[in-house]
Structures are given as structure tokens and as C-alpha cells.
Amino acid sequence: MKKRGLVVPLLIILSSLPGCAEDIPGITLEAYLEKAMENHPAFVSSKLSVEIEKKRAESLLGEQDWYYSVGPYYSYLGESSASSNFDDTVEAVHLLGVEAGLNKPIWPTGGNISFLLSSGYTNLKRTYDDYKYYKQKVGVTYTQPLLQNFGGRLSRFALEQSGYEVDSTRLSSQESREGFVFDFAELFLSWVELTEKIRISGDGYDFTREQLDQIRERYRSNMTERVDLLRAEDAAFLSEQNLLVLESQLKAKQAELAVLTGMDEIYQAQPEFELYSLKDLPEIQPALSGLKQRSRALETMDIFIDQLQHRRRSLFERKKPQLNLNLSASLSEGDEELAKSFKINKPDGFVAIELSAPLGNHSVKAKLEKVDLEIEQLQKDKEGLEISMEADLRSIMIQIKEMEKVLALNRRRIESANEKREEELKLYNQGRGELTFVLQSRVSEENAKMVYVENSCLYHLYVLQYRALMDELLPGQAGN
Numbered sequence: 001m002k003k004r005g006l007v008v009p010l011l012i013i014l015s016s017l018p019g020c021a022e023d024i025p026g027i028t029l030e031a032y033l034e035k036a037m038e039n040h041p042a043f044v045s046s047k048l049s050v051e052i053e054k055k056r057a058e059s060l061l062g063e064q065d066w067y068y069s070v071g072p073y074y075s076y077l078g079e080s081s082a083s084s085n086f087d088d089t090v091e092a093v094h095l096l097g098v099e100a101g102l103n104k105p106i107w108p109t110g111g112n113i114s115f116l117l118s119s120g121y122t123n124l125k126r127t128y129d130d131y132k133y134y135k136q137k138v139g140v141t142y143t144q145p146l147l148q149n150f151g152g153r154l155s156r157f158a159l160e161q162s163g164y165e166v167d168s169t170r171l172s173s174q175e176s177r178e179g180f181v182f183d184f185a186e187l188f189l190s191w192v193e194l195t196e197k198i199r200i201s202g203d204g205y206d207f208t209r210e211q212l213d214q215i216r217e218r219y220r221s222n223m224t225e226r227v228d229l230l231r232a233e234d235a236a237f238l239s240e241q242n243l244l245v246l247e248s249q250l251k252a253k254q255a256e257l258a259v260l261t262g263m264d265e266i267y268q269a270q271p272e273f274e275l276y277s278l279k280d281l282p283e284i285q286p287a288l289s290g291l292k293q294r295s296r297a298l299e300t301m302d303i304f305i306d307q308l309q310h311r312r313r314s315l316f317e318r319k320k321p322q323l324n325l326n327l328s329a330s331l332s333e334g335d336e337e338l339a340k341s342f343k344i345n346k347p348d349g350f351v352a353i354e355l356s357a358p359l360g361n362h363s364v365k366a367k368l369e370k371v372d373l374e375i376e377q378l379q380k381d382k383e384g385l386e387i388s389m390e391a392d393l394r395s396i397m398i399q400i401k402e403m404e405k406v407l408a409l410n411r412r413r414i415e416s417a418n419e420k421r422e423e424e425l426k427l428y429n430q431g432r433g434e435l436t437f438v439l440q441s442r443v444s445e446e447n448a449k450m451v452y453v454e455n456s457c458l459y460h461l462y463v464l465q466y467r468a469l470m471d472e473l474l475p476g477q478a479g480n
Contacts, residue, residue, distance in 0.1 A: 025265070026272030029188050032261065034475070036184045039262035043180060046173045053169040057162035064107050064155075072098040082124075092125040110152035111144040116330070134341035139330030139348075146353075148320040157314045164307035171296045171303070178474040185464050185473070187257055192271045193457040194250040197450060201243045204446045208236040211438070228435045235439045275456050278404055279463050284397055287470070291393055292386065294471050301382040305375060312371045319364050321357035326350070389469065396466050403459045410452040417445035 037043045077085060077093035086093065097120035105112050116139040124131040149155060212232040218224040258266040281287070292298060328350035335341040421441040427433030467473045 025269045027263075027266065027269045028272045029185060032188055032257075032263070032271075033181055033184055035263050036261040037177070037181070037475070040180070040184075040260060043177055046176045046180075050166070050170050050173045053162075053166045057159065057166050060159045060162055063158070064105050067103045069101045069103070070098065071100075086124065089126045089128065090124050091127060094121075094123040094125075096121045096123075105155055107152040107155045109144060110149040110155055111142060113140065113142045115140050132336055133334060134336070134338045135332065135334035136341050136344050137330055137332035138344060139328065139332075141326070141328040144325045144327075145322065146325055147323040148317060149322075153317050154314060157310075160310060161307065164303055164310065168300055168303045168307075171300045174471075174474055175296050175300075178468060178471065181473045181475075182464060182468045184260070186461060187253075187260070188271060188273075189457050189460055189464075191250075191253050191257060192273045192275055193453055194246060194253055195270055196275060196453045198243065198246045198250060200446060200449045200453065201239070201246055204442060205236070205239040205243050207442055208232070208239040208439075211435075212236045215435070224435075231435050231439060235442075275453070275460070276407075278407070278459075279400075281397065281400065281463075281466065284394060287393060287397065288390060291389060291470055295389065296471050297385060297389070298382065301378060301385060305378050305382070308371055308375045308378065312368065312375070315364055315368045315371060319361055319368075321355060324354045326352045326354060392469055393466075396462055396469060400459065400462045400466060403455065403462060406455055407452070407459060410448065410455055413448045414445065414452060417441065417448045421445050 073095070075093075075095040077095075079091050082090040082093045097118060099116065099118040101114060101116050103112065103114040116137070118135075118137045120135045122131075122133040122135070124133075212229075212235075215224055215229050215232045219226065219229045254266050258264055282290070328348075330348045331344045332346050332348065333341050333344045335343075421438070421444075424433055424438045424441045428435055428438045464473070
């Protein structure tokens with residue numbers, strides 16, 4: 001990307017400060033964010049929410065699995081019940097058997113198929129003998145909807161709804177993770193700001209110490225007044241104090257970053273960041289077009305609208321009467337001898353059409369009207385969101401452009417302050433100026449640089465806000 005203005009890679013050299021190593025490793029924003037996303041549990045938790053929703057959706061596939069049932073039974077009828085169910089000669093009845101079944105919904109058709117296998121034994125205790133009877137049966141039953149749920153539209157409804165939930169959860173997870181990325185990037189900018197301020201403050205401290213040493217020599221040689229020595233000492237003390245305050249803030253910030261990212265190397269590292277670079281951003285209309293195409297928030301709204309449309313179609317399906325075709329066929333055999341009862345060759349069949357429908361169907365009508373209103377509400381919410389996002393985009397892009405003008409003024413102010421300090425120092429060394437003016441010009445130059453640092457960090461914060469609004473912050477997204 002083309003850079004404009006003063007481009008200074010922020011490879012802060014702190015070796016001039018007491019106790020600092022000569023070679024300090026640098027950590028880029030990209031490496032820092034990558035490590036944060038690996039180590040911070042919030043990122044893992046956000047990803048797990050998507051996996052949880054996927055597993056919930058997968059669990060719905062079980063509704064089209066085969067279901068089996070097995071039921072052994074035994075029944076005893078005493079004399080009273082036996083005689084009333086059979087004849088007066090039957091004194092007792094023993095019924096023993098087992099039934100097993102398989103059942104499966106057929107989603108492509110909306111139907112249901114079931115298989116039955118039964119084996120029974122009947123023992124009649126009569127006054128004159130015992131009668132034993134064995135019966136075996138296999139059968140199949142199929143129910144096919146002809147109107148409501150034809151083609152399995154309602155059978156697949158819950159699974160298809162869960163697909164929308166997975167998509168919306170995925171987008172919500174990405175939005176959440178991008179929020180974390182923004183927060184961590186903002187912390188990184190704070191680290192950058194403190195590190196650069198320490199460099200500037202360190203330069204000022206070196207300058208005041210150098211001036212103090214020179215004035216001491218002059219004072220010993222009776223070339224300057226004691227008041228200048230006191231002024232130089234006060235300036236050095238104040239500069240050292242400011243530097244120590246910044247260093248304490250930096251240590252606290254490093255501790256915060258190290259704990260949040262699990263990167264202990266931050267304590268011995270410095271941020272590697274082009275603080276004074278400017279970014280080439282698109283014009284407002286292309287940016288607006290890209291925003292509407294890539295926005296996860298708008299895509300989520302579309303998913304919610306599609307989900308309601310899908311629910312609306314299912315309600316229309318439920319308005320249809322239930323017209324079911326029932327088919328049943330079986331083979332059976334019964335005999336007093338067990339072996340002969342397994343010669344299953346006697347067929348049975350059954351065909352029926354069943355119609356049922358509520359009168360008026362007020363419940364479904366009310367639900368349809370409710371869904372229509374919810375769809376209209378979401379569409380209006382989406383329009384409002386588009387307006388809000390456009391306003392935010394225009395606002396942040398204006399702030400970025402205006403801040404570029406401010407940074408240009410900051411650079412000119414630094415140049416002017418630097419020239420003024422050099423001229424004041426030149427006059428003082430020639431004996432034509434006051435040390436107070438030299439020290440004031442040094443403070444003015446340092447203040448100008450500090451303001452430049454703060455405004456540069458603010459500029460990059462605005463860029464981060466722009467990229468977050470455009471959904472470009474999360475690694476793997478556009479612009480990364």
C-alpha cells in the first residue's frame with residue numbers, strides 16, 4: 001500500500017536509556033493478534049459456540065433414523081374372563097408372545113414406513129382338554145401424505161431451521177471475535193504510544209543532561225551565573241521525572257498485554273509498528289458499496305428474514321388438510337404345531353385414505369399474520385441499520401481525512417519547534433540568549449512531538465474503527 005507523509009517504522013531504540021539492552025526484539029501487530037487469538041479463552045469460546053450449534057443441528061438428523069421396538073408379553077385370563085372372551089368350556093387362557101418392529105420416517109416423501117414381526121402362543125385350558133395354538137406374522141405398513149407434508153416439507157423443517165441458526169451463530173461468533181481483535185489492537189496502540197513517548201522523553205532527558213554538564217563546566221570556569229546552573233538542574237530533574245512516569249506506565253501496560261495474550265516475551269520486547277504512516281482508503285461511495293456487500297450485521301439480518309420466510313412457508317404447508325394414504329400388507333400363519341406355524345403364507349392387505357382438517361384454522365392464520373409482521377419489522381430494522389452504518393462510515397472517514405490534515409500541521413510544528421530550539425541554543429552559546437529560552441524551546445519541541453504521537457495513535461485508532469466497521473479486522477477477512 002502506498003504511504004504518504006512521514007513514514008517512520010517504530011523500531012524504538014531504547015539502548016541509550018539506562019538499563020536497556022542494545023538489541024530489543026520487535027513484535028508486530030499481526031504477530032501479537034495471532035498470539036492473542038491462540039491463547040485467550042474468549043476466542044476459543046466464541047468458536048466453540050459455532051461447533052455447539054452445528055452439533056445441535058446434526059442431532060436433528062436422528063429424527064430420520066430407524067427406530068426399533070421389542071415387546072415380550074404374557075397374559076393370563078381367569079375363568080370369568082376366559083369364558084366371556086371364548087366360551088363356557090374355557091376355564092383359563094395363557095397368552096405368551098413377542099412383538100418386534102422397525103420404523104423410519106422417509107423425509108424425501110414425507111411418509112413413514114414400519115415393519116412388524118410377531119410370534120404368539122395361546123394355551124386354552126378347557127374342561128375336556130388343553131388347546132395350544134402358535135401364530136407367526138410379518139407385516140409392513142406405509143403412510144404417505146398427499147397434501148400436508150407432501151415431499152417431507154414439514155419433516156425437514158426443524159433441520160432446515162437449524163441451518164439458519166448455524167449461519168447466524170457463525171456470523172455472531174465472527175463479530176464477537178472481531179470485537180476482541182479491536183480491543184487487543186487498541187491495547188497494542190497504547191503500547192506503541194507509550195514506547196514512542198519514552199523515546200521522545202529519553203531524547204529530551206539526554207538533551208537536558210548534556211546541557212547540565214556543559215553549564216557545570218561553564219559555572220566552574222565562571223562563564224555563567226549560578227541561576228543558569230539551577231535552571232539546568234531543575235530541567236534535568238523534571239525531564240527525568242517525566243521519563244520515570246512514562247516508564248512505569250509502560251511496565252504496567254506490558255504486564256497487561258503479557259497476561260492477556262500469554263506472551264511473556266512482551267516484557268523484553270518493543271512494538272514494531274509504522275506509527276507515522278498514513279493509509280490509502282477508498283472514496284466514500286466504493287466504501288459504502290463494499291460495506292453493504294461484506295457487512296456481517298446486514299448478512300445476519302438477511303438470514304433472520306430468510307428464516308422467517310422459511311417458517312412462513314411451513315405455516316402455509318400446515319394450512320393444508322391432512323390427507324394420508326395408508327397401505328398395509330402382511331403374511332401370517334397359525335397352527336397347533338410350532339414348526340407348521342412358521343410356514344407363513346397367508347396374506348392380508350389394507351388400503352385406506354384418511355382426511356382430517358380443522359374448521360377455520362384460526363391458529364395457523366394468526367401465526368401467519370404474526371410472521372408477516374415480523375418480516376416487515378426486520379426489513380425496516382435492516383433499512384435502519386444500513387442508514388446507521390452509512391452515518392458511522394461517513395463520520396469515521398471524515399475524521400480520518402481531517403486527522404491527516406492535523407498530522408500535517410503537527411509535522412510542521414515539530415520542524416518549527418526544532419529550528420527554534422537550535423536558534424535559541426546558538427544564541428545562548430554565543431552569549432546573546434537566555435538559558436530559559438533554550439529550555440522552553442526544548443519543552444515546546446518535546447510537547448509538539450508528544451502531541452504528534454497522540455494524534456498519530458488516534459489516527460490509527462480511527463483506521464481500526466473503519467476496518468472494524470468494514471468487517472476487515474478479523475484475520476482471513478478482506479483487507480487483512
